Amino acid sequence: MKSNADQRKERGKQTRQRIIDAALAIMIEDGPKCLTAGLITKRAEVSKAILFHHFNDLEDVSIAVFEEIFERFSVSMEGSRHKSVSDFVMQMGLGVINAPFSHRKISAAFLYFYERSAHNEVFRKLQVRTMELLLEHIRKNLESILNRPLSKDEVEVVPLLITMCLEGLGKFCIIFKDRSHLEAAWRKFSNGINELFERKN
Amino acid sequence: MKSNADQRKERGKQTRQRIIDAALAIMIEDGPKCLTAGLITKRAEVSKAILFHHFNDLEDVSIAVFEEIFERFSVSMEGSRHKSVSDFVMQMGLGVINAPFSHRKISAAFLYFYERSAHNEVFRKLQVRTMELLLEHIRKNLESILNRPLSKDEVEVVPLLITMCLEGLGKFCIIFKDRSHLEAAWRKFSNGINELFERKN
Numbered sequence: 001m002k003s004n005a006d007q008r009k010e011r012g013k014q015t016r017q018r019i020i021d022a023a024l025a026i027m028i029e030d031g032p033k034c035l036t037a038g039l040i041t042k043r044a045e046v047s048k049a050i051l052f053h054h055f056n057d058l059e060d061v062s063i064a065v066f067e068e069i070f071e072r073f074s075v076s077m078e079g080s081r082h083k084s085v086s087d088f089v090m091q092m093g094l095g096v097i098n099a100p101f102s103h104r105k106i107s108a109a110f111l112y113f114y115e116r117s118a119h120n121e122v123f124r125k126l127q128v129r130t131m132e133l134l135l136e137h138i139r140k141n142l143e144s145i146l147n148r149p150l151s152k153d154e155v156e157v158v159p160l161l162i163t164m165c166l167e168g169l170g171k172f173c174i175i176f177k178d179r180s181h182l183e184a185a186w187r188k189f190s191n192g193i194n195e196l197f198e199r200k201n
Numbered sequence: 202m203k204s205n206a207d208q209r210k211e212r213g214k215q216t217r218q219r220i221i222d223a224a225l226a227i228m229i230e231d232g233p234k235c236l237t238a239g240l241i242t243k244r245a246e247v248s249k250a251i252l253f254h255h256f257n258d259l260e261d262v263s264i265a266v267f268e269e270i271f272e273r274f275s276v277s278m279e280g281s282r283h284k285s286v287s288d289f290v291m292q293m294g295l296g297v298i299n300a301p302f303s304h305r306k307i308s309a310a311f312l313y314f315y316e317r318s319a320h321n322e323v324f325r326k327l328q329v330r331t332m333e334l335l336l337e338h339i340r341k342n343l344e345s346i347l348n349r350p351l352s353k354d355e356v357e358v359v360p361l362l363i364t365m366c367l368e369g370l371g372k373f374c375i376i377f378k379d380r381s382h383l384e385a386a387w388r389k390f391s392n393g394i395n396e397l398f399e400r401k402n
Binding site: 105157160161165169182185 | 305309
């Protein structure tokens, strides 16, 4: 049986999570601009006292939301086999291009965290961690497809290049409603990355 | 001699510009989060009544700031000759990579406008206009270097690809303090774009 202290801790954790979920939902639906204490407490059904018991300030809530997205993102990157480098790169791009138009609000929320990185070191470090995770994911996949470790030069350049272009693609998917040109450009890019390796072999 | 009405109009224009300059400075120094009526009026040395005489609301001020950056950006894109496609692409990247670290706050302000695009159609259209201007600038430069018009396929894909990667580069320059790998990756990219054209000729 759980002790009273354990039960209190468990309830505290659930309340904290409810606040994070509420903040994430507001961020996606209305934008980070609308992340006010009033809206969060209303949506999470907690008092302001409870909100500021769990978090020092609203920036603190934003950081928790970022960590939450980061967790989900890490899980979503597991698995899946690809038959060629261009297929792998193409699939990553299509994942962004074919996301429902409503998803652009999630990408937009990510941009908010980028923007905060220029002003807040905690956010910057979290962004760097996210990027490192993505770079590592790309490296592993390339090595598994090529069936050899990447050279030092390749490790430093290729995953960065793919991530960079993927970031730009994500931004364009926010503003352009017609994405057919984006897909054509991404295909060209995927083939270009493929050729980087083919020339070597 | 100017009539009284003309003088009033002129003064009104100057006040409006002072508000925009103040808002731009706040946005860059402290981030768009801090764009409050209180801070703008203090910095521009105007009353709130004057502020809201010139602008409907704070979103309206943000839009004017965006248009201001857009104007400066259009002017900065004039001129300069490049000897090859890779040189042109490389120079564009170096412009971003070698910008002083403090400039990342300006890039970050741009991300704010992207974020707003997902929630506000006025911002989205302004972003599309900025991108179209940049795509057109790249197309013209490529045509001048290659000394021939781009094919339909090239027009649709190449400028988009360069802009996309440039956008990602800008984001990375916000979060990474060491930019040497970014430069190496960008060089690879510039050469890749060059080869797209060389194979054709």
